[in-house]
Amino acid sequence: MIFLSNLVNGISLGSIYAIIALGYTMVYGIAKMLNFAHGDVIMVGAYIAFCALQYWNLPPVLALIVAMLVCTALGITIEGLAYRPLRQAASLAVLITAIGMSYLLQNLALLIWGPNPKSFPATTMMALPTFSLFGGKLNISGVTLVAILANIVIMLVLTTFISRTKVGKAMRCVSEDRGAAELMGINVNRTISTTFAIGSALAAVAGILLCSAYPTLMPTTGSMPGIKAFTAAVFGGIGSIPGAMIGGILLGVIEILGKAYISTELGDAIVFAVLIIVLLFRPTGLLGKPIREKV
Amino acid sequence: MSEQKLPLLKVKDLHVYYGAIHAIKGISLEVFEGEIVTLIGANGAGKSTTLNTIAGLLKPRQGSIVLDGVPVGGTSASKMIYKGLALCPEGRRVFQQMTVKENLEMGAYSRPNSEIEDSLADVFARFPRLKEREKQIAGTLSGGEQQMLAMGRALMSKPKLLMLDEPSMGLAPILVDQIFEIIQELHASGATILLVEQNAQMALSVADRAYVLETGAISISGTASSLLHDDKVRKAYLGN
Numbered sequence: 001m002i003f004l005s006n007l008v009n010g011i012s013l014g015s016i017y018a019i020i021a022l023g024y025t026m027v028y029g030i031a032k033m034l035n036f037a038h039g040d041v042i043m044v045g046a047y048i049a050f051c052a053l054q055y056w057n058l059p060p061v062l063a064l065i066v067a068m069l070v071c072t073a074l075g076i077t078i079e080g081l082a083y084r085p086l087r088q089a090a091s092l093a094v095l096i097t098a099i100g101m102s103y104l105l106q107n108l109a110l111l112i113w114g115p116n117p118k119s120f121p122a123t124t125m126m127a128l129p130t131f132s133l134f135g136g137k138l139n140i141s142g143v144t145l146v147a148i149l150a151n152i153v154i155m156l157v158l159t160t161f162i163s164r165t166k167v168g169k170a171m172r173c174v175s176e177d178r179g180a181a182e183l184m185g186i187n188v189n190r191t192i193s194t195t196f197a198i199g200s201a202l203a204a205v206a207g208i209l210l211c212s213a214y215p216t217l218m219p220t221t222g223s224m225p226g227i228k229a230f231t232a233a234v235f236g237g238i239g240s241i242p243g244a245m246i247g248g249i250l251l252g253v254i255e256i257l258g259k260a261y262i263s264t265e266l267g268d269a270i271v272f273a274v275l276i277i278v279l280l281f282r283p284t285g286l287l288g289k290p291i292r293e294k295v
Numbered sequence: 296m297s298e299q300k301l302p303l304l305k306v307k308d309l310h311v312y313y314g315a316i317h318a319i320k321g322i323s324l325e326v327f328e329g330e331i332v333t334l335i336g337a338n339g340a341g342k343s344t345t346l347n348t349i350a351g352l353l354k355p356r357q358g359s360i361v362l363d364g365v366p367v368g369g370t371s372a373s374k375m376i377y378k379g380l381a382l383c384p385e386g387r388r389v390f391q392q393m394t395v396k397e398n399l400e401m402g403a404y405s406r407p408n409s410e411i412e413d414s415l416a417d418v419f420a421r422f423p424r425l426k427e428r429e430k431q432i433a434g435t436l437s438g439g440e441q442q443m444l445a446m447g448r449a450l451m452s453k454p455k456l457l458m459l460d461e462p463s464m465g466l467a468p469i470l471v472d473q474i475f476e477i478i479q480e481l482h483a484s485g486a487t488i489l490l491v492e493q494n495a496q497m498a499l500s501v502a503d504r505a506y507v508l509e510t511g512a513i514s515i516s517g518t519a520s521s522l523l524h525d526d527k528v529r530k531a532y533l534g535n
Contacts, residue, residue, distance in 0.1 A: 166404070173390055173401055179352060180388040182372040183381070185405035185452070 001137045006260045007253065012144040012213070014252020015151035019206040020229030021236070021244035022158065023199030029175045029239035030195045033091065036098040037078060038203060039226015040105035045071045045204030046120065046211040046221060047113055053121045060125050067204040075200025076193050084189060102223070109219035117218045120211035143212045150205060155245050158198075162241065167194060175239070224268075228255070231275050237288025246286060301364060303328045303487050304349070304456055309358035311341075311348050318344050320511040321358070326456065326489050331482050333490040333498040333519065335532055336508030342491040343385050345508070346460050349489075350382040351375040363455055376405045379455035383462065385491075387445040391434030395425055398433050398444055402451030411451075418447040421480070439470035446477065457481070458489045463497065475501055495532040499523045507532070 020042060027035045045067045052063035082101050086094045128142020162168040173181035174191045182188055210225055211217055228251060236247025254274055259267035278286065302325040311319035319341050326332045334342045347353045349360055351372035360368040367378055375382075381402075390398050399418055403411045419426040422443045428436060433444060442462055449457055459478070463471040475497050481488060482501065492498035499505055502519040507528060515528060522528045 166408075169393075169397065169401060170404065172393060176390050176392060177388055179372070180384060180390065181401075182352065183350065183376065183384060184401050184448075185373050185376040186401075187373050 001134065002260075005138055005140070006256050008138075008140055008144060010253035010256035011249055012147045012252070013256060014232075014249035015147045016206050016209050016213070016248075017225065017229045017232045017252050018151050018245045018248025019154055019202050019209070020225060021233040021248045022154070022241065023203050024230050024233040025236075025238055025240060025244040026171075026195050026199050028233070030171050031079075031083070031192045033083065033094045034098060034230070035078075035083075035196075035199075036095070036226070036230075037101035037105055038199065039222040039224075039229070040102050040109075041071050041074060041078075041200050041203040041222070042207035042210065042225060043109060043217075043219065043222030044074060044105060045207035046217050047109060047118075048204070049125065049208045049211070050118055050120055050217055053124050060127075063125065064205070064208060067208060068201045071200040071204035071207075072197045075196040075203075079193055079196040084192075087189075102226075106219045106223070113219065115219070117216045120215035120217045122212040122215040125208060126212050141213075143209070147209045147213065150209060151245065151248075154202060154205070155241070159241060167191075171195060228268075228271060231272065234285055235275055235278055237285030239289070240285070240287045243285055243287035300327060302326060302361075303363055304489065305359075305361040306345075306349065307359045307361075309345070309348060309360070310356045311344055311353055312356050313344075318511055319348065319355075322508075322511075322513055324506050324513070324516075326487060328487050329482075329485055330504065331478065331488045331490060331502045333492055333502040333505045334508055335492055335495040335498055335505060337532075338493070339510075340508040341511045342508055343460055346382060346458050346489070346491055347384075350380065350458065352382075376452050376454070380458065381449040381452045381454035381456075382458045383445045383449040383460060385460040385464065387438075387441045389433045389436075389441050389444050389448065391432070393433055394430050395433055395436070395444055396429045398448050399425070399451050402448035405452050410453075414451045414453060418450055421450070421477070422447050439466055439473065442466060442470075442474055443477070446474075450481075456487050456489060458491075460491045461493060462490070463492065463494050471497065495528070499533075 023038045024035065027033065048067040048070045049063045052058040052066050058066065078101055082097050083094060086097060126143050126146060128146065130142065131140045162171060170181065170186045170191050173184060173186055174188050178188055207222065229248065232247035232251040233244050235251060236243030251271055255267055255271050258270035262270060304326040307323045309319055309322045322345055334345060336342050344353065348355050351370050351374065355368055358368065359366060362378055362380055365378065367375065370378065390401060399415055400411060403414050424440060425443055425447055428440065433441065436444060446459065446462065462474050466474065471494065478488065478490065479501050490498055490502060499519045499522055505516065505519045505522045506513050507515040515522065515525065
């Protein structure tokens with residue numbers, strides 16, 4: 001029963017990783033860059049929700065919406081100011097810019113909210129009961145279930161969006177062949193901007209879920225989950241949306257089970273060791289497409 | 296040829312650079328409505344560069360491009376299709392992971408949704424093979440089918456001017472014949488086409504007029520039939 005409880009917790013944590021991993025994977029798939037500032041957008045989202053609940057006394061739903069809106073605007077701004085001017089630059093320049101952007105966001109948060117950890121009002125954000133199953137042997141908190149449900153809903157909506165809508169199809173075109181997409185009349189810059197907007201809005205959702213489950217909020221709160229979600233995206237096959245989901249969930253489960261049964265201290269190390277092993281045997285990740293030479 | 300009519304496409308003194316390399320050195324050409332005009336020349340003469348520049352994928356350093364009376368030089372590629380110009384690029388560049396139908400729909404991205412069904416029916420009527428493979432992933436099509444898809448996709452935008460870049464490249468002879476038959480059918484139905492080809496023989500046999508490109512400049516121009524019988528052209532490009 002403890003195993004089952006660990007498993008559910010792992011899936012829940014993994015769901016949060018999966019939502020963050022979507023941001024990495026979509027941006028990579030469409031803009032062909034790794035946005036290492038993505039983890040810090042999560043942190044900003046959590047701080048905004050914190051302020052909305054604590055200082056502005058907004059109801060949880062509004063706090064979520066405000067956090068999503070702020071992160072969307074932040075994502076579009078980051079892309080437009082920092083990455084767009086580097087569209088033709090070498091990928092290393094873009095990568096370093098992204099790392100710089102990550103530090104900029106962390107330090108801005110330090111400046112605005114100070115170095116002391118804030119206690120995220122998790123019970124205000126999600127006033128949900130804990131579910132008891134099997135006569136109290138298995139307890140699942142409300143946040144755990146919300147994270148899993150949120151992940152499922154987001155995946156379904158996003159997959160439909162990408163496969164059915166005109167904007168979604170334009171994203172797939174840009175992802176495959178930027179030049180050919182332009183010839184179709186697709187505005188590549190606007191498409192990339194939209195991708196950042198979606199990824200950043202999801203980062204806000206992930207930030208709130210994360211801080212509702214682990215309610216300590218600091219300027220560096222986003223970095224570790226960010227790196228793990230990036231790992232999840234690579235694990236599942238970067239650029240693939242189902243890959244992000246599978247990679248995220250597997251990573252969460254491995255982390256929780258590793259901490260429970262192997263070693264609490266080594267939990268994170270186990271996560272990254274698994275990544276290394278997977279990449280040794282499948283360099284493109286679980287669902288990644290094999291790299292094909294263009295004819 | 297009606298000399299008093301304005302050309303649909305008028306390119307004047309076009310200069311294009313790749314970094315420090317002067318790739319196109321002052322090309323001027325005209326395409327009139329309903330014509331097939333072909334640009335022929337050796338590898339690296341600048342044929343594709345010329346088309347890519349007209350399509351907005353490359354920026355000219357100097358010179359003017361006028362489409363249907365509107366100056367369009369320097370307009371970005373994503374806006375050119377809204378001005379009535381479609382390029383079917385070299386190497387086809389269909390969206391490999393999308394279905395045939397999705398590829399065609401993307402071709403009509405610039406047009407209102409209500410008109411897509413109409414264009415789709417037109418393209419399927421012209422390319423019955425594509426209709427049969429409607430739901431197939433484009434990457435699994437044969438080279439000839441992918442070329443048809445790329446041409447169909449370009450036609451989906453109902454362009455005033457269709458530019459075809461090496462449509463016969465890498466295709467078996469029987470498919471080359473088929474592609475040129477389609478080009479002739481398009482011509483018969485009134486389409487205006489600017490065709491770039493390495494297969495000079497085929498290109499000259501379907502075109503009205505032709506320009507020969509040599510290291511970034513036009514060396515010979517005239518009606519296609521006169522070029523077919525020009526000794527220099529025969530020696531250099533037709534192999535006899």
